[in-house]
Amino acid sequence: MAEPMLKVRGLEAWYGESHVLHGVSLDIHEGEVVTLLGRNGAGKTSTLRAIMGLTGRRAGSIVFEGKETIGLRPDLIARSGIAYCPEERGIFASLDVTENLLLPPAVRSGGLSVDEIYTLFPNLKERARSPGTKLSGGEQQMLAIGRILRTGAKLLLLDEPSEGLAPVIVQQIGRTIRELKSRGFTVLLVEQNFRFAQTVADRHYVMEHGEVKATVTNAELATSMDRLNEYLGV
Amino acid sequence: MDEIFGIPAPLLFGQLLLGLINGAFYALLSLGLAVIFGMLNVINFTHGAQFMLGAFVAWAMLNFLGLGYWWALLLAPIVVGLFGVLLERTMISQLYKLDHLYGLLLTFGVGLIVEGLVRNEFGSSGLPYRIPTELTGAWDLGFMFMPVYRGWVVIVALVACIATWLVIEKTKIGSYLRAATENPALVQAFGINVPRMMTLTYGAGVALAAFAGVLAAPIYSVNPQMGSNLIIIVFAVVVIGGMGSILGSVVTGFGLGIIEGLTKVFYPEASATVIFVVMAIVLLLRPAGLFGRA
Numbered sequence: 001m002a003e004p005m006l007k008v009r010g011l012e013a014w015y016g017e018s019h020v021l022h023g024v025s026l027d028i029h030e031g032e033v034v035t036l037l038g039r040n041g042a043g044k045t046s047t048l049r050a051i052m053g054l055t056g057r058r059a060g061s062i063v064f065e066g067k068e069t070i071g072l073r074p075d076l077i078a079r080s081g082i083a084y085c086p087e088e089r090g091i092f093a094s095l096d097v098t099e100n101l102l103l104p105p106a107v108r109s110g111g112l113s114v115d116e117i118y119t120l121f122p123n124l125k126e127r128a129r130s131p132g133t134k135l136s137g138g139e140q141q142m143l144a145i146g147r148i149l150r151t152g153a154k155l156l157l158l159d160e161p162s163e164g165l166a167p168v169i170v171q172q173i174g175r176t177i178r179e180l181k182s183r184g185f186t187v188l189l190v191e192q193n194f195r196f197a198q199t200v201a202d203r204h205y206v207m208e209h210g211e212v213k214a215t216v217t218n219a220e221l222a223t224s225m226d227r228l229n230e231y232l233g234v
Numbered sequence: 235m236d237e238i239f240g241i242p243a244p245l246l247f248g249q250l251l252l253g254l255i256n257g258a259f260y261a262l263l264s265l266g267l268a269v270i271f272g273m274l275n276v277i278n279f280t281h282g283a284q285f286m287l288g289a290f291v292a293w294a295m296l297n298f299l300g301l302g303y304w305w306a307l308l309l310a311p312i313v314v315g316l317f318g319v320l321l322e323r324t325m326i327s328q329l330y331k332l333d334h335l336y337g338l339l340l341t342f343g344v345g346l347i348v349e350g351l352v353r354n355e356f357g358s359s360g361l362p363y364r365i366p367t368e369l370t371g372a373w374d375l376g377f378m379f380m381p382v383y384r385g386w387v388v389i390v391a392l393v394a395c396i397a398t399w400l401v402i403e404k405t406k407i408g409s410y411l412r413a414a415t416e417n418p419a420l421v422q423a424f425g426i427n428v429p430r431m432m433t434l435t436y437g438a439g440v441a442l443a444a445f446a447g448v449l450a451a452p453i454y455s456v457n458p459q460m461g462s463n464l465i466i467i468v469f470a471v472v473v474i475g476g477m478g479s480i481l482g483s484v485v486t487g488f489g490l491g492i493i494e495g496l497t498k499v500f501y502p503e504a505s506a507t508v509i510f511v512v513m514a515i516v517l518l519l520r521p522a523g524l525f526g527r528a
Contacts, residue, residue, distance in 0.1 A: 052423045078425035090420040094412040102406075103413055104424035151425070 003066065005030040005186055006051070006082075006155060011060040013050040020046040022210040023060065026188075028155070033177060033187040035197040037232060038207035044190040045087055046210070048157045051188075052084045053077050064155070079107045083153035087160050087190070089144040091132040097124060100132045101147045108152030117146040120176060138169035145176065149185075156180070159190045174199050194232060206231045241499055247378040249495040255384050255453065257491020258391035262446040263468040264475060264483035265398055266439035272415040272478040273435040276326060276337035281468070282461030283345040284440045287314045288447025289456045290352060293361050303366035303452070310448045311441035318440030322433045330432075345462075353458040360455030387449050394445065395484045402480055411435065415478070470513045476526025486524060 004027035013021040021043050028034050036044040049055050051062055053074040062069050069077050078084070083104070092100055101114065101124070118125040121142040127135055135143060141161055148156060161177075162170045170193070177187060177200045191197040197204060198221060206214040208231045216224050238246055263285060270278045291313050292306035301309070321344065329336045365383045372379040402408040414421040414428055422428040447461070454460050471490055475482030490509050498505040516524060 054419055054423055073427075073429075074419070074422045075425050075427050078423055084420075084423045086420060086423075090417055092413045092416050094416060095409055099409045103409060103421075105426065107425050148424075 002029065004028055005065060006188070007061075007063040008047075008051070009061040009063075011047070011050055011062060012058065013046055013055040014057045015046075016056060020055065020210050021050055024050075024207075024210070024212055026205060026212065028186060028188055030154075030186050031181065031184060032203060033181050033189065033201045034203045034205065035189045035191045035201040036205050036207055037191060037194055037197060037228075039232065040192070042207040042231075043210035044207055045159055047207070048084065048159050048188070048190055051077075051157060052082065054084075078104075078151075078153070081108055081153045082155045082157065083107075083148035083151050084157045085144045085148055085159060085161065087163065089140050091135070091140045091143055093131060093133040095132050096129050097132055097135065097143060098128045100143055101150070104147055104151045106150065106152050108154075110154075111152035112149040114150065117149055120149075120179065121146050138165050138172070141165060141169070141173060142176075145173070149180070154184070155186045155188065157188050160192065161189070162191065162193045162196045170196055239500075244378055246499055249499045250492065251378075251380065251384060251495075252498075253492040253495020254388050254488065255491070256494060257488035258388050259446055259450060259464060259487075260468055260471045260491050261395055261484045261487025262391050262449075263443055263464065264471045264487050265395055265480065266442040266446075267468065267472050268475070268478050268480055268483040269398070269402070269411075269442075270436055270439040271472075272480075273411060274322075274326070274330070274337070274432050275334055276329075276341065277334070277469075278436075278439065279338055279342035279465075280321070280345040280348065281341075281440075281443050282463075282465030283348040284314055284318065284443040284461070285447040285450070285464065286352065286458060286461035287317070287348065288444030289363070289451040289454075289460060290356070290447075291444065292448045292451045293363055293456045296363070303448075306448050306451075307445070311445040314444035314447075315437045315441030319433055319437040321440075322436040326436065327429065327432070349458050349462060356458065358458055360457035363451040363456050365452040383452060387453065390449060391446070394442070398442070399480055399484070467509055470509050472523075474509075474513050474516045474523060476523025479523065479525040482523060482525025 006026065006028040008024060008026040011021055011024040012019070024043070024047055036047060038044050046055060050058050053072060058070060060070065064080055064082060067080065069080060095103065101117065123139050124143055124146060127139060132143065145158065145161060161173050165173070174196060180187060189197065189201065198218065201218055203218065204216050204221065205212050206228055213231050214228060216228070237243060263281060267278055267281055270276060288310045291310040292303070295301040295306050295309065325340060326337055329340060369383045369386050372381045373385065402411055410421065410426055410431065414431055418428050450460065471486050472483060474490065475486030490512065493512065494505060494508055497508040
């Protein structure tokens, strides 16, 4: 098998004094959609943030396309070709929809054009001049995903895109993720909604207490439920 | 029209004009403070000293280098702005991880040091700076004579305020600035060098203060206290307008200048305190300021 696009080894991270990741290791191959599953506080969001350099101190190794990024500032990590969509969506209230969409600078060629993004998310076009935070939750999520597709980054880190959305919107987000996969994007997805994860992902990492406890392919997921319930159970 | 409300018209218009001039400086200075606070979350107490430095650099350029007003208007903001960049890089940026209070204390201390150094070197009596010959004289407006230089200051200050507003609201760089004011970490995670933006924003805010200082040099005497006298009122303007609001600082700056001018006509005893009275009332009724987001 080829070298993974993103290779994380022994990743540790801290917020101030609190040690949130205890040696996370992941491999994400080009073109894959991979989810991080786990309960609240398992370290899923922290893993994404640590990959972007947004936690406090970090240790271990994060190799993206053959280059070590553990010592880089967040802006340089983004420039190396990783795009991040945060859990709280991060839509800017003082920017209108178009400004929000155009905010992230292109880091490589080959990103989607604004027209292609509007084709993917027709609602956004109608709301182009509205302030970003006047959108509905679903529209905000589409804007948050849409704006990172322009940049040319090929690895997308999406933090709980289904959270708090109506089922029909969740289905649309799911279609979008499958569409992105077919266009060659690689996606690392944080999810609590495991049924949703099942419809989009190739593989799942299961996390608990800041560590990866198991890895399963999507096909094995149904048969491993008993084992995984220990980590995912409500 | 010799009298309006029983007040001689020349006195009324004279004070209105004076209010407008003061308002122009309040607006320029509070605008810079608002931009810096929005981006850096630091209340820049060195602002008055940087305003004063602008006037002194203009004076020094004329007396040591023979460079006149127009050169000073261009170069003094750059020189003082670079001083701001150096200050942000070497000192202020070290404090972002701490409580905001530390940035305030640092800039307050640096302001005192700068003022003290200038006083040691030039004394506190004030140095003269001539109005450039192109801007001497007065316009006859029919109801009053308007000194050309004062009209120029009001117009230039308005243009500078509108230009700053346009840059922030209508350009790409402005959208980065607005976004980074809301959520700097995310903007940086999009690939924008936020630490450098903070440095440049501070430099630009300081340059704006120095620009105001050059404009002020021919009106007020160039002295080490000229900034600290003004800056207390400017902080009141910022509080009234709403911390970090661009439009708020401009409108409030001009508005309070005019209110202050009118108070001098109708009830001179209150003219030194009227702004603080307004501040107290606004704080009671709208704690976030007139234009601030609560």
